Amino acid sequence: LVRLRARLARSQSTLGKGLLGLLSRDRIDEETWEEIEDALLTADVGVGPTEELVERLRTRVRVEGAASQDHAREILRSELLTLVGTDLDRSLHVTRTSTNPAVVLVVGVNGTGKTTTVGKLARVLVAEDKDVILGAADTFRAAAAAQLATWGDRVGVPTIRGPEGGDPASVAFDSVKAGVEQESDVVIVDTAGRLHTKTGLMDELGKVKRVIEKQAPVSEVLLVIDATTGQNGLTQARVFAEVVDVTGIVLTKLDSTAKGGIIIAVQRELGVPVKLVGLGEGADDLAPFEPAAFVDALLG
Numbered sequence: 001l002v003r004l005r006a007r008l009a010r011s012q013s014t015l016g017k018g019l020l021g022l023l024s025r026d027r028i029d030e031e032t033w034e035e036i037e038d039a040l041l042t043a044d045v046g047v048g049p050t051e052e053l054v055e056r057l058r059t060r061v062r063v064e065g066a067a068s069q070d071h072a073r074e075i076l077r078s079e080l081l082t083l084v085g086t087d088l089d090r091s092l093h094v095t096r097t098s099t100n101p102a103v104v105l106v107v108g109v110n111g112t113g114k115t116t117t118v119g120k121l122a123r124v125l126v127a128e129d130k131d132v133i134l135g136a137a138d139t140f141r142a143a144a145a146a147q148l149a150t151w152g153d154r155v156g157v158p159t160i161r162g163p164e165g166g167d168p169a170s171v172a173f174d175s176v177k178a179g180v181e182q183e184s185d186v187v188i189v190d191t192a193g194r195l196h197t198k199t200g201l202m203d204e205l206g207k208v209k210r211v212i213e214k215q216a217p218v219s220e221v222l223l224v225i226d227a228t229t230g231q232n233g234l235t236q237a238r239v240f241a242e243v244v245d246v247t248g249i250v251l252t253k254l255d256s257t258a259k260g261g262i263i264i265a266v267q268r269e270l271g272v273p274v275k276l277v278g279l280g281e282g283a284d285d286l287a288p289f290e291p292a293a294f295v296d297a298l299l300g
């Protein structure tokens with residue numbers, strides 16, 4: 001975790017340093033506020049949250065006067081924390097009941113890092129001594145199930161697969177059935193991220209969810225979003241959030257962008273907490289999202 005934090009800090013500190021520098025100027029004029037706005041927008045914080053933050057910062061500077069470097073840090077820390085949200089439930093619901101495994105459905109556009117996230121998450125759960133089964137319900141791409149099975153082997157958990165081009169819902173059903181029969185703790189179902197039409201997606205994910213729920217409730221629906229795709233990725237993600245009840249967001253590839261502000265924009269847009277962040281391609285590069293650690297990393 002320490003190593004991951006360091007990586008997050010490296011990629012994100014540009015924004016924090018910029019903001020700190022601007023806010024601790026002797027004289028903050030309109031131009032400075034514009035620069036602060038620009039810095040936030042450039043970091044993908046999004047228009048609404050940027051306006052809100054700048055408004056709050058303006059008020060504080062008006063009331064408290066020009067800020068020293070330390071004071072500026074304190075102001076930014078508390079206001080950014082408020083914006084990120086410290087009271088959201090970011091815990092993963094992955095505890096089996098007496099009769100059922102917990103079921104985690106992982107959704108999102110292809111290429112965002114869904115399969116990789118499933119593999120990493122399995123690794124985390126296995127390290128917690130949980131029995132995990134993976135379900136390869138992305139039956140549309142030939143390589144997808146194979147890629148997931150490779151992760152399964154790597155992490156040491158079984159992967160349930162179906163025939164290529166087969167019914168994703170049937171693979172989801174078989175995976176959860178195996179989980180019930182084998183008294184597993186968690187079944188993680190990887191889904192196809194084809195953004196064809198909204199109704200097509202809705203039918204597909206709806207069916208997958210329905211057949212799972214014939215056997216066990218879905219305890220988490222994780223929406224995977226690629227942090228490097230910025231507002232574009234957000235637009236695509238919104239479609240998923242509209243067709244399925246998302247319980248948490250996984251923001252991947254945060255190691256590859258300096259635009260950590262996307263965390264704020266994503267939560268605000270979708271009304272769902274970021275629960276996990278992806279910080280690399282390796283098996284151990286998944287971390288719980290901790291607002292305080294994130295803001296501290298940002299401010300360097």
Ligand code: GDP
Nearest residue numbers: 110111112113114115116252253278279280281
């Ligand atoms: P899927 O199509 O959504 O299942 O996406 P994949 O899991 O196949 O991932 C797409 C690419 O993104 C792969 O090359 C992954 O190694 C890479 N990737 C996934 N997560 C991360 C991350 O957190 N950081 C980085 N740098 N790359 C990632």
